[in-house]
Amino acid sequence: MQYLLMLYANEAGWSNMTKTQQEQGYAAYMAYTEALKKAGAWVGSNRLQPITAATTVRVTDGKSQVLDGPYIDSKEQLGGYYLIDVPDLDSALSWAARCPGAGHGTVEVRPVWAMQASSAAPAS
Amino acid sequence: MNREGDAQARSTAEAVARRSYGKLVAFLAARTRDVAAAEDALSEAFASALADWPTKGCPSNPEGWLLTVARRKVIDMYRGRRRAEIASEHVQIMAEGLEAAVADAHIPDQRLALMFACAHPAIDISIRAPLILQAVLGLDAKTIASAFLMSPAAMSKRLVRAKDKIRQAGIPFIIPEREELPHRLETVLDSIYAAFAEGWTDPGGTDLARRDLAEEAIFLSRVVTELLPSEPEALGLLALMLHAEARRPARRNPNGDYVPLADHNPALWDAQMIDEAEAALHRASALGAIGRYQLEGALQSAHVHRCRTGQANWAEVVQLYDALFAIVGSPVVAINRALAIAELRGSTAALDAMQAVAADPRITEYQPYWAARAELLAKAGAHDEARQAYEIAIGLERDPSVRRFLQQRQSALHP
Numbered sequence: 001m002q003y004l005l006m007l008y009a010n011e012a013g014w015s016n017m018t019k020t021q022q023e024q025g026y027a028a029y030m031a032y033t034e035a036l037k038k039a040g041a042w043v044g045s046n047r048l049q050p051i052t053a054a055t056t057v058r059v060t061d062g063k064s065q066v067l068d069g070p071y072i073d074s075k076e077q078l079g080g081y082y083l084i085d086v087p088d089l090d091s092a093l094s095w096a097a098r099c100p101g102a103g104h105g106t107v108e109v110r111p112v113w114a115m116q117a118s119s120a121a122p123a124s
Numbered sequence: 125m126n127r128e129g130d131a132q133a134r135s136t137a138e139a140v141a142r143r144s145y146g147k148l149v150a151f152l153a154a155r156t157r158d159v160a161a162a163e164d165a166l167s168e169a170f171a172s173a174l175a176d177w178p179t180k181g182c183p184s185n186p187e188g189w190l191l192t193v194a195r196r197k198v199i200d201m202y203r204g205r206r207r208a209e210i211a212s213e214h215v216q217i218m219a220e221g222l223e224a225a226v227a228d229a230h231i232p233d234q235r236l237a238l239m240f241a242c243a244h245p246a247i248d249i250s251i252r253a254p255l256i257l258q259a260v261l262g263l264d265a266k267t268i269a270s271a272f273l274m275s276p277a278a279m280s281k282r283l284v285r286a287k288d289k290i291r292q293a294g295i296p297f298i299i300p301e302r303e304e305l306p307h308r309l310e311t312v313l314d315s316i317y318a319a320f321a322e323g324w325t326d327p328g329g330t331d332l333a334r335r336d337l338a339e340e341a342i343f344l345s346r347v348v349t350e351l352l353p354s355e356p357e358a359l360g361l362l363a364l365m366l367h368a369e370a371r372r373p374a375r376r377n378p379n380g381d382y383v384p385l386a387d388h389n390p391a392l393w394d395a396q397m398i399d400e401a402e403a404a405l406h407r408a409s410a411l412g413a414i415g416r417y418q419l420e421g422a423l424q425s426a427h428v429h430r431c432r433t434g435q436a437n438w439a440e441v442v443q444l445y446d447a448l449f450a451i452v453g454s455p456v457v458a459i460n461r462a463l464a465i466a467e468l469r470g471s472t473a474a475l476d477a478m479q480a481v482a483a484d485p486r487i488t489e490y491q492p493y494w495a496a497r498a499e500l501l502a503k504a505g506a507h508d509e510a511r512q513a514y515e516i517a518i519g520l521e522r523d524p525s526v527r528r529f530l531q532q533r534q535s536a537l538h539p
Contacts, residue, residue: 003294088295089244090300092294111292
């Protein structure tokens with residue numbers, strides 16, 4: 001099964017860190033990604049730009065409304081994700097616990113909706 | 125359809141249901157991760173049996189018969205209304221897996237794996253016990269709802285949601301690995317104990333649904349100790365519940381009045397159940413890892429020993445409460461500990477020991493705190509304060525016979 005690990009943390013935490021701490025942080029994420037790849041569980045991952053770069057779009061009555069800022073303004077922000085493929089929730093949770101993000105924020109684990117190949121492809 | 129065959133089919137089906145319901149659900153659910161589908165398929169299989177067996181006769185292997193029919197129903201379900209949720213090649217794999225397993229005459233007992241799934245940390249804590257009662261024992265939502273003081277509609281909805289979570293989140297049906305086991309087993313044992321505690325709140329056993337719940341919890345606990353015979357805490361929980369259940373006949377007098385433990389007639393206790401509890405405790409202690417349930421079981425054992433022999437063992441009891449408080453740290457334990465201290469060092473020392481708990485906000489609505497406080501104040505001669513504490517305890521009590529008991533105590537105070 002595929003699971004999306006969503007990494008939430010207070011963005012300010014990163015900029016308040018010393019350079020050495022930031023380097024250590026990078027290294028921890030690199031090692032974690034490497035471990036996921038070695039285990040054959042890694043599907044994809046990315047770090048996101050801070051919420052100051054976020055824009056939301058909503059279309060109502062055919063008119064698109066564009067707003068500056070994130071969808072939800074909260075104390076902890078979505079800062080990155082990992083998409084992993086593992087046998088079950090227990091294994092997803094144990095990977096989530098190893099994620100450096102779980103140490104300085106919160107990791108939400110969501111199963112990906114598994115669709116049949118035919119229905120997953122957009123109609124052409 | 126002849127009536128005799130009908131009755132025989134019904135009694136065979138009921139016997140299989142009692143003996144194998146949980147095993148069959150566990151078997152089907154472990155291969156699909158779909159508890160609701162397993163339950164639905166099985167109930168349809170039972171319905172088919174009641175239609176089929178009276179005319180064709182009961183099969184020689186009714187369990188296997190039911191499983192074969194239920195397996196077909198599960199696969200039909202996935203080819204039908206649940207088609208969108210699962211790729212067809214997976215249905216094929218599942219079908220083959222179920223087929224191969226059914227062909228094997230021996231049905232493995234996966235009830236424990238089912239319990240681990242139901243009590244998974246990803247499942248909301250308050251629905252774990254109801255979920256186990258339904259999936260493993262086949263109790264209906266209405267019965268469970270009444271025991272847990274919830275509306276049947278709300279209980280059904282929450283059970284459905286929990287089963288959806290198991291399926292959608294991919295919660296596995298496995299017994300966790302060695303290093304995970306103690307922590308995960310704790311959630312299973314806590315759920316079983318929660319079911320027992322709900323049964324226990326009706327001490328007279330007048331409410332049938334609740335009384336049954338205590339018995340069902342003991343049954344589940346036996347299943348756990350049979351399948352995991354070397355887990356001391358599982359044995360501890362079994363001992364604790366057997367001890368409590370063994371004293372049920374003595375907890376009310378023939379008029380239905382509440383009888384406190386000190387006034388129990390030990391001859392009314394179920395001696396066989398007590399022996400079984402003691403044996404479980406011995407097996408647990410030989411395994412050399414103390415825990416919460418073993419300590420609670422040992423406390424029950426100490427109370428039984430004192431009442432039977434008339435020899436005070438309060439120093440030992442206080443020690444056990446100390447150890448239990450160090451693990452659990454709950455105000456409930458602190459209150460019971462204070463009552464034991466009262467026997468050992470007097471009510472003033474006990475009231476001092478209870479001082480720390482008084483600050484806990486949870487305590488203001490906790491009847492046993494006020495009842496204990498009232499007893500201690502009465503013994504210490506502080507009758508006005510005792511009267512007030514009784515007043516609160518009476519106001520918080522649900523059980524009429526305990527309320528009467530507290531009222532008698534209150535009116536026995538000097539004016």
